[in-house]
Amino acid sequence: MAAQLFEANYQRLGFIPFTAASASLVQHQNYEGYIKVLYAHKGAQLDIDFTHYHVQQPTLFFINSNQYLHIHSLQETEGYFMYYNRDFYCVQIHDAEVACDGLLFNNIYQMPSVVLDRKEQAIVESIFEQIQEEFTLAAATQEEMLRIYVKQIIIRATRVWKKQQLGLLNTQPNHEIEFFRAFSRWVEIHYRTKHLVADYAELLGVAPKTLTNKFNRLQLPSPNEVIKDRILLEAKRLLIHTTLSAKEIAYDLGYDDPAYFNRLFTKKIGDSPNVFRKKYIEGKNVQLEL
Template identity: 55%
Template sequence: MILEQVFRSDLKTLGLIPLNEKSLPAINSETYSQYIKVLLLTPGFELQVDLTHHKVKQPSLFFVSPNQHLEIKMSGPEEGYFVFYNRDFYCIQIHDEEVACDGLLFNNIHNMPMVILQSDEIPFFTSIFGQMAHEFGLEDTSREEMIRTYLKQVFIKSARLWKKQNLNTTLVQQNNDLEFFRKFTMLIEEHYKQKHNVSDYAELLYMAPKTITHRFKRLNLPQPNDVIKNRIILEAKRLLAHTKLTSKEIAYMLGYEDPAYFSRLFVQKTGETPTSFRTKFLSEN
């Protein structure tokens, strides 16, 4: 039996579980797939997020959305933390102006859901998770808001570290471009199944497609059209790897009425057909 601490009120849920060898089977089950997840992992842990296998060599934070596949394959010698919650407890969009991390920590266009911690950064996070665990044992009317405050601190600090680790450090101070980067990413996440072209997003942003391209260039990011297509292909890979849907069914799900065109796009972006990708993935896992 795992030591699960959970707060529930109305439709809101947030829970915390110590991450160790005993808790892995439960965490890898479907029980937590519906939740947004934050993991603090120590060296020795191994996990797969979507199609990428991660070996944790130094303490790291992972941020996993409900639409992402998560499997922890091996625990480390020291425990970690596993936090899960739903949008009713904490919705990134609602808190976006304060937290400013949607598009950076979750579903970012780099598909890099992690922050590596240096030795001087570890105490901050272990303290936050420890205080969060302590809060579960209190019967206090302010408990919910206190837990939410701790979660918010994790996001703010992690977003700062993510920007330093994944964006050109000389551009971190260019808040306007970073805000645009977040907003564009959020729009892709919301519309990628229906809107496939830069012009579609330019219309939503009330700007010219060339302006979007120039802003991405300043941030040293891939071309916006590649970002859109990469998000579509990532979802296709998830569905091929973790469902039994046919390539044609996946094409329709992703907004392509012509499955042959979708297959050509998949080959162009990956170098292999959807069928060969699925066969290769299943044979390796």
């Protein structure tokens, strides 16, 4: 089936079944600014930001509009690529419906993948098949049906993601997961202007030590590491995808002292910003194999 597009009143959702032969149809540069969902089978290889994924079993990838997708190769088995804008569906506005913001999207691990077992694979493939069928109907209710299918995929994937990624936290009362989600969301909103654990503790209404101890108890990355990792991820994006200088990036990320930012980047990443950019352009090892 060919690529399909729903568009009305600034709302847009595109749907593309693909195989290895049509990989060029789903490259990131065609869908900048969109939220993207990629369903791939064993053998597919892709980069999301600076992480390389070699798919070993059916996997859903949720790529936010500020993340970068590059596909190296896809499998012969048909997969699906869906993209939509926030006018069509915004997880922040509809968080009460899907409870995924800070988990599936904007999570502290920057982990966008959900590996599916056979049961979940069958359910998810059935939903994608229903989306294909919906495009053939051209019914007056198409918009809402498509939105329902998107929500179904997000809800199911969020449940699986929590089991796969949250570890001890997934065994805790719901208010602990909500606390985790709130922290993740605040970091995503404020990482450019708030760099200290104390800043986020204040937003969450707890003492900095309480915030750190809570994450330690649940064997989660420390809040300070989460904050710094998010800042440095954005720094790497800006180094690779813009022409901004290291000094300009430091200012953009809220650092008045570019030399301090340079030292922080070098300590955490292992190379200075300029060396990192040079290595990436030359195709050297600045990514993590998964």
